[in-house]
Amino acid sequence: MDMTWYDELEARIPKGTVRTRFAPSPTGYMHVGNLRTALYTWLIARKNKGTFIFRLEDTDQTRQVEGATELIYRTMNECGLTHDEGPDVGGPVGPYIQTERRGLYGKYAELLAEKGHAYYCFCEKAESEEDSGDFQKGEDPCRSLTPQEVRAMLDGGKPYVIRQKIPREGSTTFSDASFGDITVENSTLDDQVLLKRDGLPTYNFANVIDDHLMGITHVVRGSEYLSSAPKYNLLYEAFGWDIPTYIHCSPVMRDAQHKMSKRHGDPSYEDLRSQGYLTDAILNYVALLGWSPRGELAEQEFFTLDELVEAFDITGISKSPAIFDLEKLKYFNSEYIKKLSPEAFLAEAEPYFRQGIRSETIDLALVAPLVQTRLDTLAEIPAMVDFFDELPAYGNDLYVHKKMKTNEENSLEALKLVVPVFEGMTQWTFDTVHDALIDLAAANELKNGRIMWPVRVAVSGKPTTPGGAVELCQILGKDETLRRIRLGIEQLTPKA
Numbered sequence: 001m002d003m004t005w006y007d008e009l010e011a012r013i014p015k016g017t018v019r020t021r022f023a024p025s026p027t028g029y030m031h032v033g034n035l036r037t038a039l040y041t042w043l044i045a046r047k048n049k050g051t052f053i054f055r056l057e058d059t060d061q062t063r064q065v066e067g068a069t070e071l072i073y074r075t076m077n078e079c080g081l082t083h084d085e086g087p088d089v090g091g092p093v094g095p096y097i098q099t100e101r102r103g104l105y106g107k108y109a110e111l112l113a114e115k116g117h118a119y120y121c122f123c124e125k126a127e128s129e130e131d132s133g134d135f136q137k138g139e140d141p142c143r144s145l146t147p148q149e150v151r152a153m154l155d156g157g158k159p160y161v162i163r164q165k166i167p168r169e170g171s172t173t174f175s176d177a178s179f180g181d182i183t184v185e186n187s188t189l190d191d192q193v194l195l196k197r198d199g200l201p202t203y204n205f206a207n208v209i210d211d212h213l214m215g216i217t218h219v220v221r222g223s224e225y226l227s228s229a230p231k232y233n234l235l236y237e238a239f240g241w242d243i244p245t246y247i248h249c250s251p252v253m254r255d256a257q258h259k260m261s262k263r264h265g266d267p268s269y270e271d272l273r274s275q276g277y278l279t280d281a282i283l284n285y286v287a288l289l290g291w292s293p294r295g296e297l298a299e300q301e302f303f304t305l306d307e308l309v310e311a312f313d314i315t316g317i318s319k320s321p322a323i324f325d326l327e328k329l330k331y332f333n334s335e336y337i338k339k340l341s342p343e344a345f346l347a348e349a350e351p352y353f354r355q356g357i358r359s360e361t362i363d364l365a366l367v368a369p370l371v372q373t374r375l376d377t378l379a380e381i382p383a384m385v386d387f388f389d390e391l392p393a394y395g396n397d398l399y400v401h402k403k404m405k406t407n408e409e410n411s412l413e414a415l416k417l418v419v420p421v422f423e424g425m426t427q428w429t430f431d432t433v434h435d436a437l438i439d440l441a442a443a444n445e446l447k448n449g450r451i452m453w454p455v456r457v458a459v460s461g462k463p464t465t466p467g468g469a470v471e472l473c474q475i476l477g478k479d480e481t482l483r484r485i486r487l488g489i490e491q492l493t494p495k496a
Contacts, residue, residue: 023057023210026056040287043308054083056097109162119162164191164193166189173233221247352379357386401453411453414455421436
């Protein structure tokens with residue numbers, strides 16, 4: 001066989017640096033496990049000043065979802081996981097979309113058959129069997145066909161797949177950064193399909209070919225692929241290629257028994273964002289799902305992306321499954337929200353404010369500081385601030401407050417005292433409203449709460465509010481504040 005074509009591809013492979021890849025399939029949202037794989041893969045490249053490659057694995061045409069590719073790009077961009085090579089930026093070992101590499105796989109499958117490590121299989125097997133290799137290898141008659149018999153069937157146009165020819169005897173040992181050395185008896189391995197009848201490769205074969213031709217040095221994937229690793233090793237050895245460092249990550253679980261799954265309603269990255277979680281908080285939390293820092297950083301919880309690059313070490317990746325704890329994520333998110341500058345918080349939170357406050361007269365820059373330190377997620381904002389937009393219906397029992405020593409009767413008296421004071425004010429600021437209410441309480445020899453609480457209830461109609469009476473009045477403005485207080489007076493006035 002003329003090896004010129006293969007040698008030319010070999011000559012393109014970059015050498016001497018760490019090269020990692022994230023290779024998603026465009027089949028839907030980026031779930032938490034995928035995001036973790038992308039993050040770890042990116043961190044390994046950045047930690048080692050290497051190259052991070054984005055590769056799109058789209059050979060499974062039946063499962064593709066329209067718009068999924070754009071969604072993956074957007075997620076990676078939002079998370080700051082920039083790639084050095086990929087379909088959109090090019091690179092020395094492209095193309096970076098599997099279907100555009102279709103011409104490669106058949107030739108490598110044929111080369112493997114030429115070397116005696118694969119064989120043409122003409123058996124009539126179900127497509128599902130072709131995909132999974134689910135058959136008894138010892139019973140496959142095609143494994144022992146002579147070259148002449150194979151050529152005759154090929155010349156006759158008989159459909160075929162190409163299967164890996166697993167050794168019948170011995171064992172295969174592979175090394176993993178997390179799990180160590182694992183030895184598997186070859187008798188337990190099946191002759192997996194490498195090339196399907198439609199000429200497209202199976203996932204397992206395409207991965208090995210692409211990883212080698214792209215010079216991938218470290219492969220991060222889920223522990224569900226541990227069982228395939230010996231077959232990958234046998235392929236690398238059959239071609240005479242270097243085997244990359246394997247890093248198999250244990251699954252992300254929603255509880256002790258169940259893996260996270262979109263089918264069971266577990267959130268994707270997009271879901272978490274729409275539920276009001278910040279990207280930085282999500283990334284920080286996801287980084288700690290199955291990895292922990294070492295040494296002097298062992299107790300540290302909060303990391304920026306740059307700090308993760310400095311701290312990350314593959315020896316910190318755990319073999320134990322990680323449980324996705326939404327309450328823990330809320331804790332992280334709350335802390336990240338608090339750390340935002342006022343401007344950054346308002347920029348992140350504005351869509352949520354607008355869900356609760358449609359009125360353009362309300363200054364969101366005044367509302368934002370009242371809620372920023374009270375939030376677990378941004379999604380809590382609309383219910384917290386909707387009273388600014390429209391006074392809700394409320395019961396008079398809200399005016400009864402033991403600590404403030406208020407009841408319906410003295411609240412009515414307080415509101416009647418407030419109206420003429422507010423009506424006479426020519427300036428409406430936080431300080432003027434504050435001083436007016438404090439002076440009113442003093443003039444009537446009342447505790448401040450006796451005035452403040454009834455005003456707060458009247459203008460909000462809520463048992464709890466972000467901010468007190470003064471802040472709420474300032475934001476609502478003089479006219480709306482007086483309108484609501486008059487409604488409160490009317491509601492508290494006993495009916496004849």
